[in-house]
Amino acid sequence: MSSANQKSARELIAELCDESLQREDRARLMQLLRDDPLLQNEYLDQAMVDGLLRYEFGIDRSTIPAQFVGNTNKPHATLIVGSLVFSLLACLFAGGYLWINRDKPLNIPIQLANLSFESDLPISTSPVLYGWYGDEAQIVAGSDDHFAPHGNRMLQLIRSVHQPSNECEVYQLLDLSLPRVDSGQLPLFIEAKMVANTHSTEVGASFVISLELYTYSELPELTNILVPRKSGGDIMVAANQIVADSDPESWQEVKLLMPINSSARYAIIKVSARDGSKMADDEFKEVFIDHVQIRMTNQGIF
Secondary structure, eight states, X not given: OOGGGSOOHHHHHHHHHTTOOOXXXXXXXXXXXXXXXXXXXXXXXXXXXXXXXXXXXXXXOTTSOOOOOSOTTSGGGGSOHHHHHHXXXXXXXXXXXXXXXXXXXXXXXXXXXXTTOXXXXXXXXXXXXXXXXXXXXXXXXXXXXXXXXXXXXXXXXXXOOSSSTTEEEEEEEEEOXXXXXXXXXXXXXXXXXXEEEEOOOSTTOOEEEEEEEEEESSOOOOSSOSSOOOOOTTOEEEEEEEEOOOOTTOOEEEEEEXXXXXXXXXXEEEEEEEEOSTTOOSBOTTEEEEEEEEEEESOOOO
């Protein structure tokens, strides 16, 4: 392609936001961004507008915190929109930096108790400092016609014992201070992912599987609540969700990526299933979760 026919930098940035940028154009845009500070600012402006539009209209994207909607009795409903927007903007600006400096990959696993549910430990229905807690759930072994994708066991959601009754959820508190390393000037992100499976035979069943992450600068108080409801500048939250396909042979991945503030020392990861059907009740035995993972990284923005 001749220089006269080459796409402009603005066209390349637009294709990047639309996730349609070709490999050869990606390399050219990277070079343009490295050489032109003004273009770097233009890229961040356009990425911010694109991200805010996706956030406003609910378009799913793993690097953008999902809108938190639902019953106001749920913990996440009390977190104000401002913290979500802060998380979004931080992700976009840090993402622009990583576009220019992508050559120092980091992969720091964060300790998660019973990540593949191979230990037959009970799921507490009240908050605990180590292990899974929340609504009623149990660890079960895979069968000949329903295999666990990692190891031999998986988590089966059973029943909602906390309001609202049409959502079943489990949590775990994480210590982010232990795996910290000196990453120089590179920003760090938290990547969380898991796999989920549903095989409902009920007509009209409609499960939405969610993965959420909250970070805190101080150890959150968990005496009487599942996840702290207090909103403030030291709390960040991100989420992603999928609509379950109800195929017993299909394990669907749910993944999110959020920037981590330098003051963050603790996190709470939340796994949940919501029944959006008109006949929703408090039963969730058709929903299975496995292989929950979490790590610190500087990769995966683009």
